Amino acid sequence: MSELRVGDEVELDVGPVAHGGFCVARHEGRVVFVRLALPGERVLARVTEAREGQRFVRAEAVEVLTPSPHRVPPPCRYAVPGQCGGCDFQQADVAYQRDLKAAVVREQLERLAGLHRDLVHGLVVEPLPVPAEAQGEMPSGLGWRTRVEFAVDEAGVPGLHRYRSHEVVPVDTCLIADPRVLATGVLGRTWPGERAVDVVAPSVGEVVEVPVPSDPGAPVASPTVTEAVAAQGFSGNFEVSARGFWQVHPGAAATFVDVVLELLDPQPGETALDLYAGVGLFAAALASRVGETGRVVAVESDASATRAAEGNLAAYPSTLVVGARVDDAFGVARPARKGAARQRATRQRKLRRNPLLPPTADVVVLDPPRTGAGRGVCGQVAGLGARAIAYVACDPAALARDTAYLRERGYALRALRAFDAFPMTHHVECIALFAPGDPPEDGA
Ligand SMILES: C[S@@+](CC[C@H](N)C(=O)[O-])C[C@H]1O[C@@H](n2cnc3c(N)ncnc32)[C@H](O)[C@@H]1O
Known part of the structure; x- marks a missing residue:
């Protein structure tokens, strides 16, 4: 060799x-x-x-x-060997970038979930709409990123990380950033004493800069911003901490809400669960459908997101926010982590289901971080007996693993959409529908 x-x-x-x-x-x-x-x-x-x-x-x-x-020639001069590690696909035309992402999703579902169905073979990655006011005159695939964390080097110079490195490449632009992010002049200033500076261009109100101190013990003053969602089937405003989770593509939140509502078709009076709920985006949309005779329980572990979700969902009396890790709430073991202290902590934790979780549900939204939900949580979700589960996935490998876990517990993949929520990068967002029973015979 x-x-x-x-x-x-x-x-x-x-x-x-x-x-x-x-x-x-x-x-x-x-x-x-x-x-x-x-x-x-x-x-x-x-x-x-x-x-x-x-x-x-x-x-x-x-x-x-x-x-x-x-x-194609990469539009950005930093998307070349040895420079910024943020964009992987600038050397491909944008339509082909989507073909590459579709190939990756197919490969992951085939290899990790053993799925060889038409549903998977025929998958296309769909572009997301970019609101004209957000993108300005930027060409396709550029100018979409409304939240950017710029790294800061020891001299206070802002930039972006080199590929698979903590080293900071000084940059004077980032072509995938929303032009409002760059218009702050963040890259023309130095940031002594900071290790990063986050810039957020929300859909409502002014752009916000959040310096992140190098001293890990120093507090970060992260203001709240407002994000408006105008989907076809739902609209609402959401308060979210500038450093908290919100989709970074300006077309993502509304599109994902519409797709989830279409796939789940929640009915008045139903019980819905929104797991990994963030500031309550899907919970609010679900609540608008199940109405006052229904019930929505949102589970989220981040304290600031949980507080924001409580405020965002206050207009929906049928909602309840549970501030907990999803695995803890279901009373299942956390995934094994390295280190004796963590192992001890896991052993000492009592595995008890949170009584605020309903014993059954009609519909479930699962939107976990990149690690996925895992076997224990998937098993518990399947045990709720829901007629439909919508899985929003930012990592196709995690989606494929969880697809296999859900199938072990009797849930089959019924529909799959994929979206180019991160043009120029390799990242892709999938939304999958699972329902009980065997998969349809389409080449499985
Ligand atoms: C991909 S985001 C989705 C947020 C929300 N559904 C949305 O679309 O805005 C994942 C969320 O899961 C939360 N989270 C991460 N690990 C968690 C866990 N083990 N239990 C509960 N929430 C978790 C994060 O804080 C984050 O808000």
């Missing part, structure tokens, strides 16, 4: 795209994960990471010898 070291340059025939924003190639039997290349290309790649004992090395395409027909 080839001995490759950091800095070596090798010619490679680039194979398929893989989860994580790179393509797979081989060099004398050694697997190479090549960034900034496209499937079918021949490139000269420089090795950027070669760890002892690891079966693969990482590399970046530094020269393209045979280009893909989908290759």
